[in-house]
Amino acid sequence: MTEIKLYNTKTRKKEVFEPIDADNVRMYVCGPTVYDRAHIGNARPVIVFDVLFRLLRHVCGKKHVTYVRNFTDVDDKINARAAESGRSIGEITAETTQWYLEDMAEVGALEPTHMPRATGYIGEMIAMIEALIAKDHAYPAEGHALFRVRSYENYGALSGRDMDDMIAGARVEVAPYKEDPMDFVLWKPSSEDQPGWDSPWGRGRPGWHIECSAMAKALLGDVFDIHGGGLDLQFPHHEDEIAQSCCANGTEEMARFWMHNEMLQVEGKKMSKSLGNFFTVRDLLEQGVPGEVIRFVMLSTHYRKPMDWTEKKRAEAEKTLYQWRENLTGVEPSKPNDELVAILGQDLNTPQAVSQMRVLFLSWINARTHGENFDKSELEWEAEFLASAQLMGLLTPEGGKWFDQSFDFSWHIDAFLKARDEAMDSKDFSKLDALKEQLVEAGVVVKMSKEGVEMSQGPNFDASKMVGLA
Template sequence: MTTKPVIRLRNSMTRKTEDFTPIDENDVRMYLCGPTVYDRAHLGNARNVIMFDVLFRLLRHVYGQDHVTYVRNFTDVDDKINARAAETGRSISDITEETIGWYLEDMAALGNLEPTHMPRATQYIPEMIAMIEDLIAKGHAYAAEGHVLFDVRSYEEYGKLSGRSVDDMIAGARVEVAPYKRDPMDFVLWKPSGDDLPGWDSPWGRGRPGWHIECSAMSYALLGESFDIHGGGNDLMFPHHENEVAQSCCAHPKGDFARIWMHNEMLLVEGKKMSKSLGNFFTVRDLLDQGVPGEVIRFVFLSTHYGKPMDWTQKKADEAEKTLLTWKHIVDQERDLVTREFTANTPPKEIVEALADDLNTSLALTRTGQLAKQAKASGGAKCVELAEALHFLGFEHDKDWSVSYGYSLEKTLGQPVNLEDYETVLFNEWKTAKKSKDFSKVDELKAMLVAAGVEIRMNQDGVTLEFSKDFDPSKLEALK
C-alpha cells in the first residue's frame, strides 16, 4: 500500500504548523473567500487563488480527485456593487455577470483549476435568513430598527483568530457607531433596503444581508458545520473571518466550523504597496493585455511562499519567462516520448514533498529547476518527469507556447531547436580562437545568436545559451 505523504499546514488559529488530518478522507473540504464582483481582479486578488489552487492540486493528488471539495464564492450583493450601478447607470445584474465572466477568464489564464462549487451570495438568501433567525433564537443576535446585529459579547472566544480582545479592538478600530447597536463591535447580519437597492423579504422587513453572514451560510450549505480548511488574504482575518467564526460557531455549537485557517501575506509592486496614487496598481488583465503570459504571473507568485510578502517586479517576470522557456524546450527534446508516457497524475516525489511542507512553492520550483538540469543532460525519462512536475504546478507541459510567447520552437526549422548544438559550435570556435588570437569568427557567431534572440553566457568551462522572449529561429538559419 502506498503511504500518503504527511501534509503540514500553518494554522492561523493556533499560530502553529500542524499535520493535516482531514475530518473525512473521502471528502476533504475547503473554502476560500472569493471576490466582490464589481470590477476587475487586481494582481493581489490572484495570490490566494493561486495558493489555494496549488493546495487543491496537492489534496486531489493525495486523497483522489473525487474526494476533495473546493468552494470559492462570489459576493454579488454588496454596497460597492450598488455604488457602481448608481455611478454607471447599469443594472446590478449586468455588472455582476460581466465581472464574474472577467474573473473566471483571468483566473483561468493564470493556470487555476475551477473549484468544485462557485456559489453566488444571491442564491443563498433563504439560508442566510434561516441562520440569522437561529442566532436570534439562541440569544446571539438581536433586531433593531430594521437591522439585525450579532451580539459580539455573547461569544466568549471572539478575537481568538486575530489574537485581540474585544476591548482592544474597540480602542484601536474604526467601527460604525449607530444608536441601534448595543455594543460598538456588534456587526450587521441584515440591513434594510430602500426601493432603489436590492432587497428580499424577511422577518425584519425588506432588506439585504451583511457581508459576513454570506460566507457562513454558503459554507454551511455546501460543506457542513465542520470542514477542513478556510482561507483568504490576511487582510480578511479581521473583521471578516473573525465574524465568520463567531456567527458560525454560535449557530452550530457542536461543529468546529473550519479546523485550519490559512492566510496569505500581501502583495507589493517594485517594493511598494500597490496603490493607484503611486501608479503601480495593476489588474490581472492589465498584465495579460501587456503581453505578460499568465504562466509567467503564476511562476512569479509561486516563487515566494504564501506566508511572506511578495514583491512583483519586472525583473522577476523577465527571469520567470526565461526559465519557463528553457524548461519547455527541455521537455521538447523528448516530445514524442513525453506525449506517449505523460500521465498527468505522477508528479515527482520531491515536488510533492515540497508542497506538502506548508505549500513550499519556492522549494518546489527550485527542485523543478534541478530536475530540468538532469533532464537536459540525460533526456529520456527525466523529460517526462519534468513534464509531470510542470503539469502538477499548473504549467501545461504540452501547451502551444507560440500563443503566449509569440514564437514557436519549430517556427521555420521544421524541428525543435537544440541550442546545445550551437553551444558546442561556439565553444569549439572560442577554443580555436584562444590559440590563434583571432576572435573574429567567435564575435560573428555571438552577434548572430544575439540577433536571433539568444542570450549567451561564456567562461573557460563552457558556453550556456538560453532563449529570450524575442527568440526568432529563422535567424539561426545562417549558422547551419
C-alpha cells in the same frame, strides 16, 4: 501517503493535516466581490489555494476533494458602481464574474468544485440569522439584524485581539441601533433603488460576513477541513464568520485549519493607484506578460511571506519557463517527483519546489546529454519533470499559448539575406549589424549557417518591435 503539514493560523503553528472525512476533504476560500477587474494581489490567494487544491487531489484522489470559492455579488461597492455607470447591477456582476473566471484561468487556476454566488443563498442566510436570534446571539433593530459579539466568548481568538482593544480599532461602526459598538450587521435595510429581499426584519440585504457562513454550511457542512483567504480577511471577516457559524450551528469550530496568504507589493512598495503601481491581471496580460509567468513569479515566494512583484522577477520567470518549454518533446506526464510532492506537503513550500524543479530539469538534460547512465532514461526524466510542473499548475497545455504562438519570420529572413548579400558585395557590414542588433532587441534568436538564416522567438520576444523592421 504523503504527509501534509499546514500552518494553522488558529493555533499559530504547523500541524499535520488529517481530514475529517478522507472520502471528502473540504476547503472553502473567500472569493471576489465582483464589481471590477481583479488586481494582481487578488490573484495571489487564487494561485496559492489552487496549488493546495492540486496537492490534495494528488494525495487524496480527485474525487475526494471538494473546493468552494464564492462570488460576492451583493455589496455596496457594486451598488455604487451601478449608480455611477448607469448600468444594472446584474449586468455589472455578470460581466465582472466572467472577467474574473477568464483572468484566473489565464494564471492556470483550476475551477473549484463549486462557485456559489451570494444572491443564490439568501434563504440560507435568513435561516442562519433566525437561528442566531433564537439562541440570543443576535437581535433585530430598526430593520437590521445584528450579531451580539459579547455572546461569543472566543471572539478574537483567530486574530489574537482583545475584545476591549478592538473598539478603537479598524472597521467598528458606531450606530444608535447597536447594543454594543462591536456588534456587526447580519442584515440591513435596502432603499427602493438598492437590491433587497423580503425578510422577518423587512426588505433588505445581507451583511458581508453572513454570506460565507451560509454558503460554507450549505456546501461543506457545519465543520469542514480548511478555510483560506488573504491575511486582510483574518479580521474582521473570518473572525465574524467563526462567531456566527459556531453560534448558529452549535459547534466549537467552523474549520479545522485556517490559512492566510500575505499581501503583495510592487517593486518594494505597497500597491496603490496614487503611486501609479496599481495594475490588474488583465493589464499584465495585455502588456504581453503570460499568465504562466505571473503564476511562476507568485510561486517563487512562500505564501506566508509578503510578495514583491518586480520586473526582474518577471523577466527571470519568463526566461526559465521558455527554457523548460523549449526542451519539451511532447512526452506525456508520468508521476510527480516524490521529493517535490513532499516539499509541497510542508506548508506549500513553493519556492523550494521551484528549486527542486530546476534540479529535475538538470537531471533530465544530463540524461539527454550523457545517455542512459542515470537511474532513468531521458524520456522518463522528462515525463517526471512535466508531471511535477503540472502539479504546480505550470507547463500545462492550456498555459502554453504564449509559447506556441508562432511568428512568421519569412519576410524578415528575406530582408536579412538581402542585407547580408549587399554587405558581402560592399564590404560594409554596418547595416547588417544594425539589423541584427534590432532583431536581438526584439527578442529574436538569429542563427546563421552555410544553409541560410533561421529566426525564432526568444524568451523576451516582442512582436510590436518587429513592425517596420529591416
